[in-house]
Amino acid sequence: NAGVTQTPKFQVLKTGQSMTLQCAQDMNHNSMYWYRQDPGMGLRLIYYSASEGTTDKGEVPNGYNVSRLNKREFSLRLESAAPSQTSVYFCASSEWLTERGPQHFGDGTRLSIL
Amino acid sequence: EDQVTQSPEALRLQEGESSSLNCSYTVSGLRGLFWYRQDPGKGPEFLFTLYSAGEEKEKERLKATLTKKESFLHITAPKPEDSATYLCAVHGAGNNRKLIWGLGTSLGVNP
Numbered sequence: 436n437a438g439v440t441q442t443p444k445f446q447v448l449k450t451g452q453s454m455t456l457q458c459a460q461d462m463n464h465n466s467m468y469w470y471r472q473d474p475g476m477g478l479r480l481i482y483y484s485a486s487e488g489t490t491d492k493g494e495v496p497n498g499y500n501v502s503r504l505n506k507r508e509f510s511l512r513l514e515s516a517a518p519s520q521t522s523v524y525f526c527a528s529s530e531w532l533t534e535r536g537p538q539h540f541g542d543g544t545r546l547s548i549l
Numbered sequence: 550e551d552q553v554t555q556s557p558e559a560l561r562l563q564e565g566e567s568s569s570l571n572c573s574y575t576v577s578g579l580r581g582l583f584w585y586r587q588d589p590g591k592g593p594e595f596l597f598t599l600y601s602a603g604e605e606k607e608k609e610r611l612k613a614t615l616t617k618k619e620s621f622l623h624i625t626a627p628k629p630e631d632s633a634t635y636l637c638a639v640h641g642a643g644n645n646r647k648l649i650w651g652l653g654t655s656l657g658v659n660p
Contacts, residue, residue, distance in 0.1 A: 480647055537598055543590075
């Protein structure tokens with residue numbers, strides 16, 4: 436069982452470059468999320484998708500865009516990368532956008548912006 | 550303001566030495582409290598959900614409990630493979646269904 440798969444696992448970018456982080460889940464979940472995790476800051480929600488066809492801003496959306504491509508896939512795009520976006524990015528999914536069900540996480544993308 | 554505080558930040562135990570991790574929360578209308586385990590280089594792995602004060606959940610050497618102000622993760626006779634960071638997160642009525650995360654407790658268990 437793959438669960439939540441994120442690609443790539445590691446990436447180094449130069450300031451101003453763009454890239455897209457990919458996420459796919461095989462659990463038939465309706466809701467998907469993008470987080471960033473930084474030392475001393477904990478997990479912070481960037482964007483989420485309650486269901487296919489919808490996306491909403493989370494706590495720290497500036498500098499990012501997302502696309503819910505279909506029920507399985509949810510991508511995160513950095514249009515013009517900045518050093519402040521150096522972080523570990525996690526994608527997660529849950530059956531529904533509700534407190535009654537846990538979120539399941541991928542193993543992350545480690546992104547460095549030089 | 551809704552918030553979650555975990556203590557201690559780090560804890561080192563000897564194998565077999567039982568202890569507890571704490572998650573204190575301030576939230577308007579708790580709808581659910583979640584415990585996760587995170588290994589280095591991996592994503593958080595779901596452990597438990599607790600919904601109301603007095604509720605308890607168990608899994609192997611781990612037991613989670615919940616009061617109106619805090620949750621404890623009790624670790625009984627830990628083994629080295631229990632070494633990880635343990636994260637707590639809460640859903641509150643006013644959070645638009647989003648989780649508020651603590652910073653975690655880093656647990657090391659010596660053989």
